Amino acid sequence: MKPQVFFIRVAEGEDDGAVERKIGRLYSSAGFDPFVAKGETVAMKTHFGEKGNTTHIRANHVRQIIKKIKAAGGKPYLTETSVLYKSKRSNALDHILLAIEHGFGYDKMGAPIIMADGFLGNWEREIEINGEYYTSVSVAGDALAPDKLFIVSHATGHLASGLGAALKNLGMGLSSRKGKLNQHSQAAPAVKPTACTLCGKCIRWCPAEAVVERDGKAFILTEKCIGCGECIAVCAFDAVGFEWDQTSEVLQKKMVEHACAICREKKDRIAYVTFLTSMTRDCDCMTSKTKLIDDIGIVASFDPVAIDTATLDLTARFAGENLSRLSYPQYDPLVQVRHAEKLGMGSMAYELVEVE
Ligand code: SF4
Ligand code: SF4
Secondary structure, three states: OOOEEEEEEOOOOOOHHHHHHHHHHHHHHOOOHHHOOOOOEEEEEOOOOOOOOOOOOOHHHHHHHHHHHHHOOOEEEEEOOOOOOOOOOOOHHHHHHHHHHOOOOHHHHOOOEOOOOOOOOOOEEEEEOOOOOOOEEEEEOOOOOOOEEEEEEEOEEEOOOEEEOHHHHHHOOOEOHHHHHHHHOOOOOEEOOOOOOOOOHHHHHOOOOOEEEEOOEEEEOOOOOOOOOHHHHHOOOOOEEOOHHHHHHHHHHHHHHHHHHHHHHOOOOEEEEEEEOOEEOOOOOOOOOOEEEOOOEEEEEOOHHHHHHHHHHHHHHHHOOOHHHHHOOOOOOHHHHHHHHHOOOOOOOOEEEEEO
16 A cells, blocks of 8 residues: 655745644644554654754744644653754754754744754664665664654755755664764865855854965865865855765765664654745755745655655646756755665555645
């Protein structure tokens, strides 16, 4: 039987109260009510948005899921991990303070924030996986601690993987710092000297001190580079790039192998909700505020492969091209989806069930 993906439409500019009620209906229609049992701990992995980002999932929308978990007698909490690059999200304290600033504090959510990878992102555990790239992967130390896990994702484009949705939120988002480094390790960018003005921003920004000045231009020391991609993001002159064709594919597959390890350990204990609203070219680690597509709706499923396939299909249906093609057309986001299917994480063939 094909996995089901439940879909509720949200119109551009729709009243927020109406959207909140729709989240509750979607939750019940997707079969999530009996998923959480009384007394169970339930982690909700989401993304609180980088400082200055205003298009991340809204706290009041996540709160609707928390309310449903509590109604079933579950004990929900929000969880996240530290990012690799210099930012307000690179350690637990600053990350939590930023989350509170973005409305995710206990007073508003009724659920605490517990970072899954410790104070500095290095609390981790190894999970064996017989993948194409790894025999074992490093995930956040408490990624497997809760009884149940909700992966609450915001669909966006992504500068390295083409699509940022459920598989990425799980694979990259719940890996430890080492796991994130491992996923990026083959992705060393290079500076195009003709475009570089030596403004110095990438040199100041690089978390690994891998960018130096050489012959009047920025130059990346590949042996020091951790492949975080920050220099690409901060350069206003489009002077930094990856070897995209190869590295995007490798990154996507590595990301999926981290996700797969968690899926196998928590078999049948993960549910997915993805918001196809406020969709931007870049993920919520960036401050991009320009929406690429009018709001479409929200999807929910127990299958990460099906929900990401549906995300691509629905954006193509409503916007003419899928989210990845509209964001970074040079990448094929189906690499991650196909790899996940090959590893047995789910199915690209799914049944879409529209919820009123
Ligand atoms: S940010 Fe761009 S222009 Fe500025 S030094 Fe770095 S590569 Fe050159
Ligand atoms: S050179 Fe760029 S990709 Fe490499 S570590 Fe520095 S900021 Fe990250």
